[in-house]
Amino acid sequence: MLHTLRKKGVTKTIDDQIKIFSPLEKTVILCCNGFQTTDTHDALPMCEYFRSAYQKDYPLCEIVPVFLFEASVKKSHRKKLFEQRIENKIQEYHAKGYQIILSGYSFSCSLVAKMAYKHQDWISKVIFIAPIYDCVMNNMIPGYLKFASKYAKLKKKYGKKVSKAIGRQTVQGMPFLLINIFLSVLSNRKYIRKISQDVLLLRGTSDTMSSEHAIKQVQKRLRGHFTTCIYDNMTHTCVQSLRLNGILFEDIFHFAFNTPFYLQxxxxxxxxxxxxxxxxxxxxxxxxxxxxxxxxxxxx
Structure with a gap:
């Protein structure tokens, strides 16, 4: 049964069939990055907040960032490598005896769906943060190409030394990476309808990349139980700041580990x-x- 709960800054549509409980065994959230232009993982602020505020009281729980690619390493910008990296992490933590929760952000939600379907016996829950479902309708490809064009002009104007100096803020081989992201979304989004785990679905109202249309497409295809949280005024960068996105972090922790809402x-x-x-x-x-x-x- 679904019911809607409105709190300050967020509207939650909650499925009462989803059981929230504190883990009695080692449990990890494996967090896949979205498209990023630095070698710092998207989920780092969330990981740091959990360790500082919750880790002491939840020693069995961990949050681990999983790099699907490095922005500065062109050789890592391949769809098959995206899949191999998350596959390796799943195998690693299963071998360590962990219950595994998979978290996807932006384009990686479709890849997470594939892995959740592939390892149904190992993956207990799934989290979709600002999922990308369409790459054209939401201006994803045109928007990234515009960014790439600006960087190319900057490199041409100031030369290799300057471009190297700002390399941590840009992406080498942008078109190749975009093609592989596009292919990853298109080839893996079909698995959304195949996953059976409970799902937490998160989106900001000001997110033009993970549009309302995208959320409806995901909801329509999910066959299991899912809870949806819509955050007022949050954009597609909804995991990158504790100050701006802390309530989203705490909803993830609660869904995964039954933690309290400290900020609330x-x-x-x-x-x-x-x-x-x-x-x-x-x-x-x-x-x-x-x-x-x-x-x-x-x-x-």
Whole structure:
């Protein structure tokens, strides 16, 4: 049964059939990167937040970034290598005795679907963050080609030394990488309809890459149970900042490990503190004021 829950900054459509529980054995989230222009993994902020805020209380749980490619290494920009890298990590953590949760971001969601179907007995849950379903309708290919064009002009204008100096912020072999990303999405998205695990589906309302159309296409094809979270004003870079995207991180942790919502609890405490402060001000001005008076003033 589905029910919708609206909280500050997020709308959740929750499937009550999905069981959320604290792991009793070693459990890992393997996080695949999306398209990125640096050699720093997309999921690093999320991993660091988990380790600092949750790891002590959840010693059986881990979050591991999986590089499908390195931006600065052209030889890694191949569809088959994308698959081999995540396959190797799955094999590694299965051999270590871990329960495995797969997380895909952007284009890698379709690849994660393939691996979840291939290893149904090993993969317990699946997370899709801002999934890419169409590469043309959402302006993915034109947008990336525009970025590549700007970089090419910069390299031509300033030469190899400057381009090498800024290499960590750009991608060598952009067209080749884009072709392999495009092929990965097209060849693997069919597996979305084949996965049987519980799924967490995440998207920001300001995301033009993972469009509302893309989310509906994914939802329509999922045959199992899934929960959808839609975040106000988040863009396609929804995993790259604790300050901006912390509530999304905590939804992932809760789905995977049944963790508490620290940021949400902190926000509630701040609101209560502010309400008490306002009440105290009004009480000092008028000892006969009541909660309704304070509530009316807050609305103003």
């Amino acid at each position: 609890e902190e926000e509630v405490k701040k609101e209560e503190k502010e309400k008490n402060r306002i009440y105290q001000i009004f009480f000092e001005l008028d000892p006969n004021c009541d909660d309704n008076t304070v509530a009316m003033e807050e609305q103003v």
